[in-house]
Amino acid sequence: MEIRTLQISDQQPIISVLNEWWGGREMAHMLPALFFHHFNQTSFISEENGEMVGFLIGFLSQTHPSEVYIHFVGVHPNYRNQKIGQALYRHFFQKVQKEGRSIVRCITSPQNKDSIAYHQRMGFTICSGDALIDGIQVHTNYDGAGSDRVVFEKKL
Secondary structure, three states: OEEEEOOHHHHHHHHHHHHHHOOOOOOHHHOOHHHHHHOHHHOEEEEEOOEEEEEEEEEEOOOOOOEEEEEEEEEOHHHOOOOHHHHHHHHHHHHHHHOOOOEEEEEEOOOOHHHHHHHHHOOOEEOOOOEEEOOEEEEOOOOOOOOOEEEEEEEO
């Protein structure tokens, strides 16, 4: 497996598989062109024999100089449970530490139990929210009315 820096030309290949990788859920709108044009130095593609098997879209916070944010991570369904996501996260962590960043943030929906468990295994902690859903701290209306989110933090 090889990890390389995201390129502008990666947008279409990612968008073309995104909904399929998410079991038919409409997700392509989550990755507009701006991520490929402005955050490619902190975003990465994982390839196996020239085929994209995973990606991570992240960026340095402009507001909080010690923080970074992971916006989106995907792994091809046929390549899951092979530590590809873990390798992408670790690659991102190394890159942002060189930029002097020490806090990583990300979010997921409270219904995404697999993502919650994965982030906890990766050493992320759940930030206190304003509600408890199924025993998980949640920030209600985080992304607008009815869009509750679990907020994670990891100190590097």
